[in-house]
Amino acid sequence: MGIHDEDLERVKAETDLAGIVSQYVALKKVGQRFSGLCPFHNEKTPSFSVNADEGFFYCFGCQKSGDAITFVREIEHLDFVGAVEWLANRLGIALRYTDSTDGANRKERQEISELLEKTADFYHQTLRTGKQAGKVRSYLRSRGFDSETVEQFRIGYAPDQWDALASHLGVAIEKLEAAGLGRPGQRGGAIDFFRDRVMFPVCDANGAVVGFGGRMLPDGQQPKYKNTPQTRLYDKSKVLYGLHWAKKQIVQADEIIVCEGYTDVIGCFRAGLDRAVATCGTALTDDHVKTMVRFAKRIVIAFDADGAGKAAADRFYDWEHQHNAEVFVAAIPEGADPGQLAEEDPAALTEAINSAEPFLSYRINRVLDRADLERVEGRARAAADTGAIIAEHPNEVVRDQYLVETAQKVRVDIEQMRRLIVKPSPQQQRSSAVQQDTAQPAKQVEPKPPPLVEVNLLRALIHQPDAITSLVLPAMFTDPIAAEAHRLVISDGWRDQINDFSQPVATLVGRLVVEEVDADPVELVSRALDAVIDRWHTEVRYDVNDIEQLRVHQPMVQWLAQRQEEMHSEQTRTAAVEAIVDWLRTQDSDKDSTS
Numbered sequence: 001m002g003i004h005d006e007d008l009e010r011v012k013a014e015t016d017l018a019g020i021v022s023q024y025v026a027l028k029k030v031g032q033r034f035s036g037l038c039p040f041h042n043e044k045t046p047s048f049s050v051n052a053d054e055g056f057f058y059c060f061g062c063q064k065s066g067d068a069i070t071f072v073r074e075i076e077h078l079d080f081v082g083a084v085e086w087l088a089n090r091l092g093i094a095l096r097y098t099d100s101t102d103g104a105n106r107k108e109r110q111e112i113s114e115l116l117e118k119t120a121d122f123y124h125q126t127l128r129t130g131k132q133a134g135k136v137r138s139y140l141r142s143r144g145f146d147s148e149t150v151e152q153f154r155i156g157y158a159p160d161q162w163d164a165l166a167s168h169l170g171v172a173i174e175k176l177e178a179a180g181l182g183r184p185g186q187r188g189g190a191i192d193f194f195r196d197r198v199m200f201p202v203c204d205a206n207g208a209v210v211g212f213g214g215r216m217l218p219d220g221q222q223p224k225y226k227n228t229p230q231t232r233l234y235d236k237s238k239v240l241y242g243l244h245w246a247k248k249q250i251v252q253a254d255e256i257i258v259c260e261g262y263t264d265v266i267g268c269f270r271a272g273l274d275r276a277v278a279t280c281g282t283a284l285t286d287d288h289v290k291t292m293v294r295f296a297k298r299i300v301i302a303f304d305a306d307g308a309g310k311a312a313a314d315r316f317y318d319w320e321h322q323h324n325a326e327v328f329v330a331a332i333p334e335g336a337d338p339g340q341l342a343e344e345d346p347a348a349l350t351e352a353i354n355s356a357e358p359f360l361s362y363r364i365n366r367v368l369d370r371a372d373l374e375r376v377e378g379r380a381r382a383a384a385d386t387g388a389i390i391a392e393h394p395n396e397v398v399r400d401q402y403l404v405e406t407a408q409k410v411r412v413d414i415e416q417m418r419r420l421i422v423k424p425s426p427q428q429q430r431s432s433a434v435q436q437d438t439a440q441p442a443k444q445v446e447p448k449p450p451p452l453v454e455v456n457l458l459r460a461l462i463h464q465p466d467a468i469t470s471l472v473l474p475a476m477f478t479d480p481i482a483a484e485a486h487r488l489v490i491s492d493g494w495r496d497q498i499n500d501f502s503q504p505v506a507t508l509v510g511r512l513v514v515e516e517v518d519a520d521p522v523e524l525v526s527r528a529l530d531a532v533i534d535r536w537h538t539e540v541r542y543d544v545n546d547i548e549q550l551r552v553h554q555p556m557v558q559w560l561a562q563r564q565e566e567m568h569s570e571q572t573r574t575a576a577v578e579a580i581v582d583w584l585r586t587q588d589s590d591k592d593s594t595s
Ligand SMILES: [Zn+2]
Pocket: 038, 039, 040, 041, 048, 059, 060, 061, 062, 063, 064
């Protein structure tokens, strides 16, 4: 859909998958293929494999597989068209669109995107050289934002005028509105959305500007922060400030630091913690977490002390469970935020991040910090408070571990403490029930892998089709997934159709494409024929009760035995294989004509 076939083919043909993958993970050449750590799951030994000639990847760990477009879709979180555009961009290929509305939509997004780019430049230049920005420059300097930081984060200034940006851009008011940059004024002209603010451009994961955050100056107009309203490109519940600057380091460290504000992210970078992102004027959402876990499993919450304390515990636990994330909390000292801390005591910020604790442990320790454990009443209160917190955790084993540990700290008998841990709320019970329900059947439906002989045959068929395609027949496949995979790999242009097939078939074929054939393909056919002949023998034996019928089959049994013997010697193999395959073909057509 969307893009002209010809352009799509060109993008596919010119894309170098190994080169693309190397931008995310280090690849090593192993034999005919490349191997590295999988960018889609956490691992210590490489199980991610790229077949550069074929343009396919497969992960032996998480079974993700596909071509360059699939790779870009997954890693950059784009749709199909978006991924093709992403690749086309790098190759310098101008795409043509088939569907005019689709094209128009893309064009409109493109226009908004260009306006936002120009705007970021305008604000940035105004801050760097504008006369009216003098006070802003000295304010930023006083906060420790040197010119390098201003450059790196493309920080800008929106002048204190009604229409500075609108007149600079000189586009229709509707376009300004669509980009979230302005609105119609009462006297007809356009009014800028941001005025007299320090501007932080917000980018998507690829670095394209999608919106802005504007911070007020010390004596400027309220509110403290103003963000781009919802537009076609800007969705505050999804966007993460700083992600495109930090993503490489996030993947490397397998850790993402999430803050509440633009200056917190910049502070983290300045303190050497260049794996920080921030939500833009909203609480952390499920979509944010989904995005973050694509890059790292370990999420370190670096909110100010109040923010972390108030964070909704049940949601964190849900996310840990649903997205297989690990949520940690950095203990930012009371009354500070990461941005401030970076300015005043960067070592303390690094220490807070490095000593982040699991969310539950963080909450318990905050209670214990404030408790008066010298007095009986203080200990009783601390036991009750920590008990209530522990009770919220959905996992019984986790609850019990913390119970034992905490009981010791508050010097309360374990059994007494256990009574304080009230039963989880119905909602939590439900979520832990779901946990068990989903965990178990998943194991039961695990499909049986296809027989090795059939898998080997498919692999040879994929890599050396000329040698054996004519020798491989559907009757050689007993496993339904292998049979379907066979239908796939003998069809024309099958590499583009992998994803039209069922997941198990796509996964199997995806894996085989990156594997290497380690035996003579004709010999692999001969092994498949051995299996076919075995099955034929069994059938004949069980189906034919009549001695007379058995006698009818006798010459065929003998003939097959001779061919089988020839098949197992190298000199006579090919001819014998061909003979048996011919026989198998007549068997198949017999079946077809009788059924
Ligand atoms: Zn993987």
